Amino acid sequence: MKFHKEGYTSLALVVLFIFVINAVADYFDANIFIKWFLYLLSAFLFIAIVQFFRSPKRTIHIDDNAVLCPADGKIVVIEETEETEYFNDKRLQISIFMSPTNVHINRNPVSGVVSYFKYHPGKFLVAWHPKSSTLNERTTVVVKKQDGVEVLFRQIAGALARRIVWYVKQNDVVRQGDEFGFIKFGSRVDIFLPLGTKVAVNIGDKVVGGKTIIARF
Structure with missing residues (x-):
């Protein structure tokens, strides 16, 4: 450790x-x-x-057909929703709530090239607030896989978490399971997948960043 x-x-x-x-x-x-x-x-x-x-030291098993969980925590959202920042169409959203007791490292869910990155200053609503994903301080990262599929994931600050750290920028080549950022004292990470992606978790499941497979293409 x-x-x-x-x-x-x-x-x-x-x-x-x-x-x-x-x-x-x-x-x-x-x-x-x-x-x-x-x-x-x-x-x-x-x-x-x-x-x-x-x-904690973790051994990452690369799987191009899988989506690795980007953070430790609990699954709080699995739903079809409209993603309005980048895709502007319907996507499958999976959200992970990170409590202050969780490991706060954020990891790339897939390998590929960062095709989009943006930091958004914002509010500090509690992480489970319905509008936290669009009003809170956050970062948005889109990674384009080798097969052309794009996956969007978003760090979202909460009422306690007041600092988001990121280690990636546009055009970076990233590897599945490597660290892409850190949220101090917890909060939430959202991930947006193409419709039809097979979800491998359920609401309430406890998940481990870089280890738990949350979906498969």
Whole structure:
């Protein structure tokens, strides 16, 4: 288990905060109950930040006929919908909700070339809000597979997640299962597939990024 690079600043701030509050308590000779409360709070904060930014090693099995899950979390949406940013037609949408306890790394669901990328500043509605996918801060990535099929996936910030990080740009060649981004402290990832794609998951399923097959072409 490694610690993800996106957590270095957060970890440094937490360690500094822990040092300061404990130093102040010692300086003013706080009573034993306050000190123990601060010790427990310090331990909780440190464990929480390490948990948030953990980066487990995963072996990715490339399968061009499969769509790998782009994030850890739970399947909250499987529906036919109108995709209005890029395709402007009906697509099959699958959405994964990432809680603060999930691994927050986002992975390419398919291999190919990035044919479209756009970052959208926006609001921070809760991730399950119906309008979060069009009003919240988000990124949109479209990858064109070797056979010409295009898959769109979208990082969506939520009420707690206030920073989206991405590592891809238009015309990049990407490999299935590799990291394409990170959402600090969770939120949601939507993926839009061609109609007729065979879904391999159900609402409520817990899924693992880069491991769970969520659909097949």
